[in-house]
Amino acid sequence: MCELLAMSANVPTDIVFSFTGLVERGGVTGPHVDGWGIAFYEGKGNRIFKDVKPSCDSHIAGLIKSYPIKSVSVISHIRQANRGEVSLENTHPFNRVLWGKNWTYAHNGQLTGYEDQLNPQYFIPVGETDSELAFCWIMEKVTERFGDKEPEDLIPVFNYIAELANELRRFGVFNMILTDGKFLMAYCSNHLSHITRRAPFGKAILKDTDMTVDFDKETTPNDVVTVIATRPLTTNEEWTVLKEGQWRLFELGEQRI
Template sequence: MCELLAMSANVPTDIVFSFTGLAQRGGVTGPHVDGWGITFYEGKGSRTFKDARPSSESHIAELIQSYPIKSEVVVSHIRQANRGCVSLENTHPFTRELWGRYWTYAHNGQLSDYQEKFVVSKFQPVGDTDSELAFCWLLEQVVKQFGEQEPDNIVEVYQFIAQLADEVRALGVFNMILTDGDNLMSYCSNNLCYITRKAPFGEAKLIDTDVVIDFKKETTPEDIVTVIATRPLTKNESWHILAAGDWKLFHKGELIMSESNEAKVPV
C-alpha cells in the first residue's frame, strides 16, 4: 500500500513539518520506497515535484523539507507499488485539467477487475496503474454528469464524486485525495485521518523522526490549517479517524461537508 498526505489552509502555509514525517515512511520507518510526489497550489497554478526514488533518499525530497513553499492546498503521496512498474509516470499525484482548473488526485490501495468498468476516452492515463485509470474514469463521469462548463455549485460535484468513489471502493481498497485547487476532498476506504489546527495553537511532535514544532511561533490567531494523512503523523495530538465510506470536503482549512454511510451532515 501507499500513504497519503494533504493540506488545506486559509492562508499560504508550508507543509515542511508534516512532509518531514511522511518522507521517513518512504524507506526508514515504512516500506513505501517506490517513488513519491507532491503538488502545491498557488492560485490557479500548481507546481509538482516527483521522484521514482524513495522519499527518504531523494535529494528532491530534501529540497521540499528545507524549502518552505507556501500554499493553501497541497497533495502528496509515497508509493509502495502493486499495480504498474516503478517509474516516474506511475508516481502520484496525478493532475488533469477540467473546467479551466488543474485537478490533482492521489490514491492509496489496490483495485481488482477494474479494466471493464474504467472505460475512458476523454481522459487517458499516461502510466499503467489502477490509480491513474480510476482518476481518469472519475473525471470522465463528472463531465458526463455536469457537462463541459463548471456548474455553479461545486459541492454537488464532490457529492457526485463520492457516489462514484463508493462504486470504486467495491473493487478493492480506495483511499483518495482529490482537489480542484480550491476545495480538498478526502475519501476513506480503510485508513485515513485528519487534524484541524487553529488557535490556541500548541506544540506538535512527529512520530517518525525527532522533530518538534511550536505552532504558536509559526502562526497567527486567524490561521486554520487542516492536514490529512493515511496514519497520524504526530504523537501528542488528537487525530480524527475516518471510517469506511466516510468523506470530508475542506475549503481554506474549514470542514464544509461531511458524509458517512450512516448520515450526511452539512457543516
C-alpha cells in the first residue's frame, strides 16, 4: 500500500513537519520504497517534485525537508509499486490541465478488471499505472459532463467526481486525493484520515520519527490548516478516520463537504 499526504490551508503554510513523518515510511518505518512525489501550489502554478529513489534516501526529499516551500495546497504520495514498473512516469502525483487550471491527483490502492471499462479517448495516460488511467478517466468524464469551460460553481463537479470514485471502487481499493489548488478532495476506500488545526494551537508529536513541533510558534491565530493522510501522522491528536465511500471537500483549510 502507498502513503498519501495532503494539506489545505488558508495561508501559505510549509508542510516540512508532516512530510518528515511521511518520508520515514519510504524505507525506514514503512515498505514504500518505489519512489515518491509532492506537488505544491503557489497561485495557479504548481511545482511537482518526484523521485524514483526511496524517499528516505532521496537527495530531493532532503531538499523538501530542509527548505520550507509555503503553499495553500499540497499533495504527496509515497509509492509501493503494484501496477507499472518503477519509473518517473509511473510516479504520483499526476497533473493535467483542465479549464486553464492545474489538477493534481494521487491514488492509493489497486484496481483490477477495469481494462475494458476505462477507455479515455482524449486524456491519455503517459505511464502504465491503474492510478493515472483512473485519473484520466475522471478528467474525461468531467469534461463530457461539464464541457470545455469551467462552471462558476465547482461543488457539483466534486459531487460528480465522488460518484465516479464510487464507480472506481467497484474495481478495488480507491483512496484518492485531488486538488485544483483551491479545493482539496479526499475520497476514502479503506484508509484515509484528516485533522484540522486552528487556534489555540498546541504541540504535535510525529509517530514515525522522533520529532515534535509546537504549532503555536509556527502559526498566527487566524491560520486554519487541514492535513489528510493515509494513517494519522501524530500520536497525541484526534484524527478523523474516514469510512469506506466517505469523502471530504476542503476549501483553503475549511471543510465544505
